[in-house]
Amino acid sequence: MLSFEGFVRINTAATAVYRLAYLNLLWVATTVLGLGVVGFGPASYALAAYLDRWVRHGETPPPARTFWRLVRERTWHAVLVGWVLLGTGTVVVTNVLQAADGTVRALNVVALVALVVVAAYVFPVMAATDITSLPRQLGAALLLGLGSLHWTVLGATVVAATTWLLWHLATPLLLLFGAAIPALVVALVTRIVFSPLVESPGLPGRTTHHPHGTPATEQAS
Template identity: 90%
Template sequence: MFSFEGFVRINTAATAVYRLAYLNLLWVATTVLGLGVVGFGPASYALAAYLDRWVRHGETPPPARTFWRSVRERTWHTILVGWILLGAGAIVVTNVLRSPDGTVRALNVVALVVLVVVAAYVFPVMAATDITSVPRQLGAALLLGFGSLHWTVLGGTVVAVTTWLLWSFATPLLLLFGAGVPALVVALVTRIVFRPLVESPALPGRTMHHPLDTPVTEQAS
């Protein structure tokens, strides 16, 4: 028979799964209400901000209220970042599919990989750091993704395998967790990667903050 602690662990795991599904549905709703182009950036930032609090700080505030607050927090800034990513993605994908030159297609495939890495990390960077300008946020996302390449590759592999399994055996679950799974994997990676940025003596005064709170400068001990 299960012990009380076993039931508690099962309940905790089930609650986490439900919360992730809820966050994914909030992301889908925000993206759709924003007609994709306007909704993608704010929805992705809000998802990254909540997961940063949950995974890195162990906080689980009310999902809907916290999510909508994040959507409204930096709306135009996140819309701009979303436009940059979607616009660049449209150009790169078009070149991959329609360019008659094999070299051009190969270069654009490489560019697409770089763009995916930047898109994966830029919203967590916005949520967890005090970097404010769009170029610096994109640059920090690029450095973070390729500076911790082993974690990026491992995370990408987990996302690819999970997506394939859901697509093959449980397509409705893919719809339920589609954006939540990669966002959660990125949050787990940034939890590992951001830790030395806070704790390293070589980086005193590095500001890491909750996205909905006043930034707090964490000095190295």
């Protein structure tokens, strides 16, 4: 017979799955409404910021209202980040596919890997720190991914395995969760990576929680 505690755990897990699917649908809607090139950045920032609050701080505010507020929070900066990622990605992928020289192609493959790492971490960096300039955000994302390379590789493996399983066994679920799967994995990685910053008061630039509910970074005095 199912105990009350077991029922609570099942209900909590089901609510989390529903919330993750809802966030993915909000991400898709925002991206589509922004015609991709305009919507991708704000949607990805809002998703990363919400998951940061959920995974690191245990907060689960109303998804839709909070998501739309986060979309409007740093709209044009997030759009610019999205343009940089999409533009650079287009150039690099084109070079990988069309470059005649093997060395050039290999260098572009390396650049593509670095770009994927930056794309995975730049929006969590925007959401969880007080780094404001675009070059520093991109640099911090790359350093974060390479500095925690073992977690990055493990996260990429989990995302690849989950995507492969859903693609072959339950394609509709892949459409339902899509972008939320890698975003959640990155949020779990950043929770581990950022935790020493929170636990070390003497460490400069440590992450903390903004009084209005938005993650920020507190500079040590």
